[in-house]
Amino acid sequence: MDVANPTGAGEGGIVEAARPADTGRRARTEKLILDATREMLAEVGVNGLTVEGVANRSGVAKTTIYRRYRSKTDLALAVLLDSVEYLGTTPDVGDTYAELAEVVDRTIELLNSTLIGRIMQGLVSEIAADPELALAYRERVVNRRVADVRRLVERGISRGDLRPDVDAEMLTDLLLGPIYYRFFLSGSPLDEGFGVRLVSTLFSRGPAQGA
Amino acid sequence: MDVANPTGAGEGGIVEAARPADTGRRARTEKLILDATREMLAEVGVNGLTVEGVANRSGVAKTTIYRRYRSKTDLALAVLLDSVEYLGTTPDVGDTYAELAEVVDRTIELLNSTLIGRIMQGLVSEIAADPELALAYRERVVNRRVADVRRLVERGISRGDLRPDVDAEMLTDLLLGPIYYRFFLSGSPLDEGFGVRLVSTLFSRGPAQGA
DNA sequence: TTGAAACGCTACGTTGCGTAGCGTTAGTAC
């Protein structure tokens, strides 16, 4: 699995001027491959993606692609992780519930408006089945999301909005689970109001309190 | 798509003694195919499933299989829907929260202990991408789940456990979304206690009430 | 200038897909 560190550089070496590996031959080839993959993904999705197609479109030899990526799944995951790299953290707006709703809406936006949604649809089966891919996805995406929510929770607790015993992971599941469930399986709409509705259902404006 | 009604019988005809179509040649072949598919799914998963493999194992000619199922996806979905056919409704135990937790735990049990989990992992991408498969899945699975939860909600409201304005679909998403999210993407554990924890987090024993 | 890493290219063997054409068997109706 070369996905995590395609250039093989930048780890133990002396840091030279402006990361020379980013402009070397290898990096150029890398970009050609990923750009072509992105284009092809946009057109035909993960299912229609072929290594041969990427080779033709990018001008890079098929064998070169196989020297880096084990399979088309590996290739698609590389694009996914690359696109997700800059997720960012949810800003402090002074309102815990608004911030939580923001997490939800940003995720929906991500799935609806970019390639990521399409890639996720095609990759979810592979991620679910392949432990190696699953690990990569967890480290690069899932864990970051939980960490983001954890920050919100800590802010919320210090504001007195949330109980001190809130489980950040469970809360993340409650915020994101419904999104993916709708996106993958139920097909129910994921519009702009969903975040607010979800959060207000979650926090006491929905069901009544315990008996 | 032949999945929904493979035999083509039993719809508009006169009901004869004990559904003769169930013992005819066609039904026999059907069983051979589905049994072999089930075996192969258990061994190699949806990804490793091949129509040729099913043909060899079942003794049924490959062409015969293609006369019924468009693709291996169609085949796997047929097994899935067949296995899910007898989902059943959640019994009345007098406790709304226990009933909701039961919905969660049953779903987890279904995913963990049977072929269904494995099939779902392999099919979720196809369901997400193919509108026809998605429709079949919604009608046969999603809608039934929502209907079940709706009954629970109505009971809960009449008991005074739930507010009268609870949205059954949103509640279903909140109960099942986290399960599938963990199962497909996050990989966090789905043990027996999950249902109770989820429900108690949902209903006021988790986060504090609104500011 | 030179040496190693990276790349290009051709040519394979293989699997699995999905279909065509035609003969054969098993039930059904008379």
Place this chain on the structure above:
DNA sequence: GTACTAACGCTACGCAACGTAGCGTTTCAA
């Protein structure tokens, strides 16, 4: 029993993509 028809079996394709081997060529940096 005979005849008819739906269902099935079988062989033989053409095709797309996979993934690899082997060897020559280019790039870049020391």
